[in-house]
Amino acid sequence: MMVLITYDVNTETPEGKKRLRLVAKECENVGQRVQKSVFECLVDPAQFVALKHRLEKIIDKEHDSLRYYRLGANWQRRVEHVGANPGYDPEGFLHI
């Protein structure tokens, strides 16, 4: 199933930047980064449980948040992109 993961973190601190890097690394194992802190991950239910477990160990739950959106079947029909390419990164931050 396709799961959209959005991660809210303050990247003005080195710790926040590091957590974003670690979250990105986990998500990129099973999907792709489509914006700086938005990931589309293709997982089966067991992988999803394991991924959530790993992500929730990385984040600072007092300050950061994660949202998971299960996009269901036909998810490609539900998505539209406008503007800069997903891989565009003015800071050399994305690695798509």
Place this chain on the structure above:
Amino acid sequence: MMVLITYDVNTETPEGKKRLRLVAKECENVGQRVQKSVFECLVDPAQFVALKHRLEKIIDKEHDSLRYYRLGANWQRRVEHVGANPGYDPEGFLHI
């Protein structure tokens, strides 16, 4: 219909911060901010077209991106939140 809107912008510049504020203002008219640059908007098809038009006038298409995800019916069942409350904002940035 529920549309999830994610906005990728560099908020390290005053112009980027301003664009995020303007995008947030438009989205908050028809929905709520759930993360710093993630919005859940309840719109009918005509409102969605009008909203997209307004947002795409605000953003810098060379550097920013917008993604729209039509979440469909039963969208509440598809969402999970972990960590800080949607309204939490270390910078006094959110207004929920």
